[in-house]
Amino acid sequence: MIDLSEMNIVQAVNSALDIMLENDPDVIFFGEDAGYFGGVFRTSDGLQEKHGAHRVFDTPLSEGGIAAITFGMGINGLRPVAEIQFADYIFPAYDQIVNEIAKVRHRSGGEFWCPVTIRTPAGGGIRGGHHHSQSPESQFTHTAGIKVVYTSTPYNSKGLLISAIESNDPVVVFEPKRCYRGPFYGDPHNVPTWKDHPEAEVPEAHYTVPLGEARLAMEGTDCTVISWGAMVHVSEQAIKDSGVSCDLIDLQTLVPWDKEVIVKSIEKTGRCVIVHEAPKTSGFGAEMAASVQERCFYHLEAPIERVTGWDTPFPHTTEWDYMPSPARIADAIKRIIEE
Amino acid sequence: MAAKKKQVTLHVPSAPFRPGDKASFAPFENEPGDLPRPDPVKCTAAETTDHAYGLVRVLDSNGKASGPWNPELAPDELREGLEHMVRMRIFDDRMMKMQRTGKLSFYMRSLGEEAVAVAQTMALETQDWIFPSYRQPGAQFVRGRDMVSMINHCIGNEEDNVKGRQMPVHYTYRDGRYISVSSPVGTQFSQAVGVAMASQYKALDECCITWIGDGSSAEGDYHYALNFASVFKPPVILNIVNNQWAISTHANLASGNPTFAARGLAYNVPSMRVDGNDFLALYSVTKWARERAASGEGATHIEVLTYRAGAHSSSDDPSRYRPEDEHQAWPGGDPVDRLVQHLVSIGEWSDEQQKELEERIDGEIMAAYKEAVTYGDLANGPYPSADTIFTEVYEEVPWHLQEQWDEMKKWSSD
Numbered sequence: 001m002i003d004l005s006e007m008n009i010v011q012a013v014n015s016a017l018d019i020m021l022e023n024d025p026d027v028i029f030f031g032e033d034a035g036y037f038g039g040v041f042r043t044s045d046g047l048q049e050k051h052g053a054h055r056v057f058d059t060p061l062s063e064g065g066i067a068a069i070t071f072g073m074g075i076n077g078l079r080p081v082a083e084i085q086f087a088d089y090i091f092p093a094y095d096q097i098v099n100e101i102a103k104v105r106h107r108s109g110g111e112f113w114c115p116v117t118i119r120t121p122a123g124g125g126i127r128g129g130h131h132h133s134q135s136p137e138s139q140f141t142h143t144a145g146i147k148v149v150y151t152s153t154p155y156n157s158k159g160l161l162i163s164a165i166e167s168n169d170p171v172v173v174f175e176p177k178r179c180y181r182g183p184f185y186g187d188p189h190n191v192p193t194w195k196d197h198p199e200a201e202v203p204e205a206h207y208t209v210p211l212g213e214a215r216l217a218m219e220g221t222d223c224t225v226i227s228w229g230a231m232v233h234v235s236e237q238a239i240k241d242s243g244v245s246c247d248l249i250d251l252q253t254l255v256p257w258d259k260e261v262i263v264k265s266i267e268k269t270g271r272c273v274i275v276h277e278a279p280k281t282s283g284f285g286a287e288m289a290a291s292v293q294e295r296c297f298y299h300l301e302a303p304i305e306r307v308t309g310w311d312t313p314f315p316h317t318t319e320w321d322y323m324p325s326p327a328r329i330a331d332a333i334k335r336i337i338e339e
Numbered sequence: 340m341a342a343k344k345k346q347v348t349l350h351v352p353s354a355p356f357r358p359g360d361k362a363s364f365a366p367f368e369n370e371p372g373d374l375p376r377p378d379p380v381k382c383t384a385a386e387t388t389d390h391a392y393g394l395v396r397v398l399d400s401n402g403k404a405s406g407p408w409n410p411e412l413a414p415d416e417l418r419e420g421l422e423h424m425v426r427m428r429i430f431d432d433r434m435m436k437m438q439r440t441g442k443l444s445f446y447m448r449s450l451g452e453e454a455v456a457v458a459q460t461m462a463l464e465t466q467d468w469i470f471p472s473y474r475q476p477g478a479q480f481v482r483g484r485d486m487v488s489m490i491n492h493c494i495g496n497e498e499d500n501v502k503g504r505q506m507p508v509h510y511t512y513r514d515g516r517y518i519s520v521s522s523p524v525g526t527q528f529s530q531a532v533g534v535a536m537a538s539q540y541k542a543l544d545e546c547c548i549t550w551i552g553d554g555s556s557a558e559g560d561y562h563y564a565l566n567f568a569s570v571f572k573p574p575v576i577l578n579i580v581n582n583q584w585a586i587s588t589h590a591n592l593a594s595g596n597p598t599f600a601a602r603g604l605a606y607n608v609p610s611m612r613v614d615g616n617d618f619l620a621l622y623s624v625t626k627w628a629r630e631r632a633a634s635g636e637g638a639t640h641i642e643v644l645t646y647r648a649g650a651h652s653s654s655d656d657p658s659r660y661r662p663e664d665e666h667q668a669w670p671g672g673d674p675v676d677r678l679v680q681h682l683v684s685i686g687e688w689s690d691e692q693q694k695e696l697e698e699r700i701d702g703e704i705m706a707a708y709k710e711a712v713t714y715g716d717l718a719n720g721p722y723p724s725a726d727t728i729f730t731e732v733y734e735e736v737p738w739h740l741q742e743q744w745d746e747m748k749k750w751s752s753d
């Protein structure tokens with residue numbers, strides 16, 4: 001009998017951190033305002049009090065420094081988990097992640113490695129303007145040596161975070177901040193909580209969602225919609241609105257992505273729409289589209305469609321004209337069905 | 340494997356006071372007059388050692404001005420400074436109330452730090468560049484910005500000069516040589532050095548002033564700025580506003596050195612620590628730095644010692660991490676009260692005049708607010724057109740953006 005609790009994503013992340021701190025003395029957690037205060041999104045609320053300030057602590061306001069000490073701790077036997085307060089602020093840490101953390105296993109001939117996790121709230125929909133809204137996942141998927149995760153629900157946020165922490169490879173985990181306290185279906189005026197959502201039924205104990213496995217969020221016959229992060233829920237709404245029978249694949253891990261699930265689905269449906277809120281050019285949707293084409297060309301019955309954020313900075317007041325809406329996604333689905 | 344040492348715990352500093360504690364700070368060690376005013380042109384970094392470890396003050400606890408740093412400002416100038424500070428405070432209150440009604444998405448006040456931007460901008464020349472963080476909007480009042488246009492930005496309406504692209508408080512005001520505010524903290528600090536290097540290259544009589552927070556001084560940009568400034572000696576004034584807090588994180592986590600000013604000495608940049616709630620001291624130290632800049636002697640590093648009396652932002656609840664009355668224990672007191680006290684003590688102001696000033700400014704702000712909302716607000720619109728997503732990304736719109744723009748128009752609610 002598994003004890004289940006209804007959790008939102010904030011609580012699910014908190015539970016994952018709590019369990020890993022409990023299970024492994026080499027796990028430590030830190031970030032800006034993440035210690036005493038428990039994080040600006042409250043994801044580490046109560047953990048410093050429970051596990052001690054030497055295991056859960058505030059850092060100086062320095063993302064480059066955070067990533068650098070994460071590297072150092074990782075190669076010297078700890079399993080650190082760092083929080084970057086907003087994904088938009090991961091860029092001062094970019095050099096340490098891309099040139100150092102990602103490459104140390106390879107550059108040292110396997111003598112050193114970095115079993116570290118960097119987790120960060122990402123994505124728009126909270127009126128955050130240019131610098132509290134971005135989804136920079138493709139800026140990491142383009143780097144060899146790190147795994148890239150983008151969660152979407154309480155269940156996968158906990159299970160994927162535990163997998164990331166247990167992984168001996170570095171993992172960057174993006175969490176959809178718009179969905180922290182409830183799923184987002186593309187209507188800013190509809191603000192549901194996670195209550196009664198099947199993916200909010202979360203085991204209290206340790207479990208994993210393996211890295212590299214996608215989740216079939218909806219099952220259908222005529223089209224495959226591939227998405228991640230908050231856009232999974234927006235796509236769900238769009239599929240319902242379109243009236244088309246679709247597979248909805250929540251990619252969960254972008255690197256390495258789940259080849260089996262995707263190929264199998266496209267071979268069944270023959271059609272593919274990819275949805276992400278990051279800009280289109282060089283977005284991870286481009287990688288998906290190319291890979292689907294390479295692997296499933298003879299099964300495709302229509303061109304692959306991408307519905308994405310625009311190739312512009314993320315706006316403040318007009319963010320609903322920026323993020324892919326259910327209407328835009330449904331239109332893409334219907335368009336390729338009619339091909 | 341190395342043998343284990345006795346102490347196995349990581350050293351993690353804590354804030355001096357947490358909720359439930361009684362906050363008490365030692366009084367300032369320096370009195371006005373304790374520290375000399377060196378010749379700004381000849382001064383070396385080493386000569387500012389006492390200033391970097393001490394505290395430059397002009398106003399004492401009774402509001403009396405004295406010592407070599409007394410800028411001897413005319414009463415009219417003092418009253419002008421007071422008016423800008425009062426305007427900032429009442430403006431902040433009004434915006435915070437509007438935020439609660441959804442007319443803004445977010446807001447950040449300068450409560451308790453009003454003297455910083457006002458006194459320091461008043462000490463400059465009008466051609467000097469202002470490169471602020473989000474906590475120096477008061478500089479715009481000194482440079483004459485119309486409040487209606489400031490509110491238009493904050494409420495993201497059709498008249499917002501940055502077209503609803505940025506969050507509130509991220510002002511841009513080129514006419515006042517006030518450079519666009521960016522959210523990633525600290526970036527302006529090193530960029531300001533480049534602004535000053537351009538002025539230097541063009542041999543213009545202008546300098547650039549910039550500010551960074553205590554917390555943000557842990558970013559690389561702080562160190563890049565001091566290093567480049569120390570090498571190239573451009574006319575830049577590098578202020579670190581130590582208001583004790585970075586959201587919930589105390590300043591003692593930003594640096595192991597309790598005086599931020601002292602860090603500048605290691606870069607061989609003359610460095611001062613100044614009472615940031617003392618309008619006169621701030622003005623005077625900034626004037627001194629400007630004189631250095633103008634004479635080609637380069638940068639000055641200033642720690643502005645103050646206290647963030649309000650919440651970090653409208654999203655923050657400081658009662659979770661510090662005693663609610665901590666700011667009342669701050670030895671620097673309140674910058675507005677202290678300037679009022681000084682003006683009253685020299686017979687140039689009265690409580691009635693202060694009351695009248697506050698009422699007049701409150702009226703001005705209400706009028707500005709009423710006008711601004713006629714152009715729309717975040718809760719009710721109208722907003723800038725969604726076309727503004729695509730304009731000014733590049734100088735000209737490339738074909739791929741044009742295609743996306745056309746696509747967007749099919750879906751926009753405009």
Ligand SMILES: Cc1ncc(C[n+]2csc(CCOP(=O)(O)OP(=O)(O)O)c2C)c(N)n1
Pocket residue numbers: 032061063085089092474522523524551552553554555556582584585586647651
């Ligand atoms: C690079 C970056 N990291 C994190 C943040 C989130 N953040 C905004 S303000 C702030 C605290 C800044 O504190 P301080 O520098 O002391 O300035 P103050 O707010 O006290 O004026 C943080 C962590 C950010 N805006 N940019």
Ligand SMILES: [Mg+2]
Pocket residue numbers: 552553554580581582583584585586647
């Ligand atoms: Mg601060």
